Amino acid sequence: MVAIGGISLPRFVAPSLHRQSFSPPAIGFARFPNRISYRSTVALLDEVEKTGSRAAIVNRKVDGLVKSDCETDFDATLGNGHARNSGKILGVLSTVGNSTNIKWHECSVGKIERQSLLEQKGCVIWITGLSGSGKSCVACALNQILYKMGKLAYILDGDNVRHGLNRDLGFKAEDRAENIKRIGEVAKLFAHAGVICIASLISPYRRDRDACRAILPDGYFIEVFMDVPLEVCEARDAKGLYKLARAGKIKGFTGIDDPYEVPLNCEIVLKNNGGSPCEMAEKVMSYLEQKGFLQA
Amino acid sequence: MVAIGGISLPRFVAPSLHRQSFSPPAIGFARFPNRISYRSTVALLDEVEKTGSRAAIVNRKVDGLVKSDCETDFDATLGNGHARNSGKILGVLSTVGNSTNIKWHECSVGKIERQSLLEQKGCVIWITGLSGSGKSCVACALNQILYKMGKLAYILDGDNVRHGLNRDLGFKAEDRAENIKRIGEVAKLFAHAGVICIASLISPYRRDRDACRAILPDGYFIEVFMDVPLEVCEARDAKGLYKLARAGKIKGFTGIDDPYEVPLNCEIVLKNNGGSPCEMAEKVMSYLEQKGFLQA
Incomplete structure (x- = not known):
């Protein structure tokens, strides 16, 4: 366990996970010795056609x-x-x-069929909070726990998506809104595909988060608020961004010269003293289990 | 089998697929009687942390x-x-x-781990061709075959994505390019997530398709050209769009007053007389199998 800025960052990964020879734990999906080939599948479909x-x-x-x-x-x-x-x-x-x-x-083949295949329900876990509040760490811990259970999850990280889909967007107000809107739309596609989609991004404005919630069916948008005080995040300053923002080298930085609007009715609040990322992720897992997302 | 405009559209779906009680075929993923719960998974991760x-x-x-x-x-x-x-x-x-x-x-948890979980390799199958060339039908047939094999696929349809992510885009040249670029980026995320992503859209310009190919690792972008003559597509005119385009009510319609640039080096060509959508999808399946995408 590595302690940083008041929270503990776990050592997530067993070394074997990084070797190509790694075999996933046989707890989610099985390998069948005699797989049905696509040829017999096509024959089956042809039969379906013929029988009208x-x-x-x-x-x-x-x-x-x-x-x-x-x-x-x-x-x-x-x-x-x-x-x-x-x-x-x-x-x-x-x-x-x-x-x-x-x-x-x-x-x-629709969402129901994909859910049956994956033995889970696709949804969006939207992790919001200040820079340095631990969003990515919780997202990674959650991803890891889900994987160990044989569940398919995928992280959409605010920063990472800016390397591709949102490459054309900057940090001015309308670009930030568009960034979040697009990630919300992509997250929805992932959820529809049956994937447990973990979106991890500051998303400081309530209206932008609510807009992402609104495009999903009721209950499928799970807002997780990283409730960590600004002074804690700033003391960590892992990326050195707060220092730059305080020096005026970054403008419109959330928490410094741009507001963060605390969620009013989010599904899960993870407090600063809520334990390690693994322990925080466990709270999200508990919610997912309780709401039936971990089964088809 | 229903014959339309020279091709046959299959009856894809057994009725049971549409009932909530449907159980997926036990050929891809298994249900384990004693699933490992997330609590024991968390304990396992904690152990990983402690052992350093x-x-x-x-x-x-x-x-x-x-x-x-x-x-x-x-x-x-x-x-x-x-x-x-x-x-x-x-x-x-x-x-x-x-x-x-x-x-x-x-x-x-990266691509390799997700591949192991799904027993497949994520990739992008990019189906391009004129309106009415049968892209969506082949995409559906492919999706169905993959599902029957227990593989996770997801269709990104050009029209469907315009209902969400690309809602702000029209059909002028730069909007069309942006539409394709964004779908390419989303398809790449799906492939990275381990999903076999089927992108089905006219995508008339070579440079736009090549740009989507360029953002993926070599071999992971599989371009499928629906090689159906304009006159055949126009004779079908299932959406009535060609009629509108000929009447001048739609401007810049691909094949009428906007060009379609035939792929030069695509991976798969599906000819007009290539059989039913199922038979055409089988050709794509054959490619996927040969290239190892149907296993981790």
């Missing part, structure tokens, strides 16, 4: 497909309202934002 | 972590060059695009 089962897509129209509410709720938020609580009329052209001629395509 | 194993993150510096080339190649493209072929020096602040103060965060 219900078609998902026939002549680009859909035959009043009814899915579970859960699936439909998610699709409704993804599909901008084309999907309703029961029955779907697809194949409708629509105008969305700046786009016209957009058709919502439905596919026969 | 190699730390992934210690005081925000990394102890010369060496990963397999495969992982490192992917990280290098994701991490904008922070990760090199062997050994990593992290904890470096950088300037990326319009962003400063960006630090690349590394986590101990």
Whole structure:
């Protein structure tokens, strides 16, 4: 255990994890000695076709497909309202934002099927807090625990996404909002894919976080607030950013000359004295278990 | 089997797939009767900490972590060059695009671990072709076959993403380029997460597709060209868009008054007379199997 700035950073990884020969623990997914090949799968699908089962897509129209509410709720938020609580009329052209001629395509393998495959429910765990509050450490610890359980998680880190998708964005107000909006949209796609998506970013404004919550079905956006006082974060200053901000070399730095709006109704609060990142991650795990996200 | 405009659209889905009670085929992931709970996992991690194993993150510096080339190649493209072929020096602040103060965060569960969990390699299958060339049908068939094999795939459909992430984009040249760029970046994140990501979009310009290829490690971008003549697509005109374009009601429509640039060196070409979407998807499956993507 390594103590830094008042919190303990755990040594997460057993060395074997970094060797290519590593075999994952047989607790989540099994290797079957006689896997069904894709050829027999195609034969199976051909059989399904021949026996005339219900078609998902026939002549680009859909035959009043009814899915579970859960699936439909998610699709409704993804599909901008084309999907309703029961029955779907697809194949409708629509105008969305700046786009016209957009058709919502439905596919026969949906969120429910992916959940069954992964034995988990995709969701977004949104970790918010000041720079230096320990977001990334908790995200990593959570990722590690989930992996050990055989669950598929993926971290969207605010900084990392700026290397790719959000490379064109800076730190002025509208760019920060756009950065968060895009990460929210990507997180939603991951959740829809069945992945437990851990978004770790300062996201200082309530309205931006709430906007990300709003695009997900109720309950699937889990806001985790790193409740660490500014003075603690500043004392850590692992990246040296607070020093630069105090010296006026970084403008608009959250907590110094830009506000951080504390969440009002978040799902989980992790206090400064809440233990190691592993222990904090355990609180999130407890929530996930209680809400049924760790099973299909 | 339903014949439309010269190709056959299969009836993909057995009815049971749409019932909430559906159990996935036991060919990919198994349900273990005595699952290891997250509590014992946390205890295991604590033990790892106490025994002083190699730390992934210690005081925000990394102890010369060496990963397999495969992982490192992917990280290098994701991490904008922070990760090199062997050994990593992290904890470096950088300037990326319009962003400063960006630090690349590394986590101990990486692509290799997720691959082991899923028993597959994440990649991007990029299906390009004219409107009406059957991209979505092949994407769906592929998704279905992969699901039946217990593999995790996710479709990023050009139209669907315009309902969310790319809602602010229209169809003028720079918006189309940005649309494709963002989908490419998201597809890369999915591939890094271990998912077989199927991107299905017209993507008419070679330079835009090549840019998406360039951000992925060699071999992980699999370009699939739907080689269907314009007249066949126009005869189908399932969305009625060609009619509108011919009437001048849609401007800049690919194939009518905007060019489609045929891929020069794509991995797979699916011809118009290549059979049903299932049969075409089988060709892609064959490629995936041959290249080792269907195993960890």
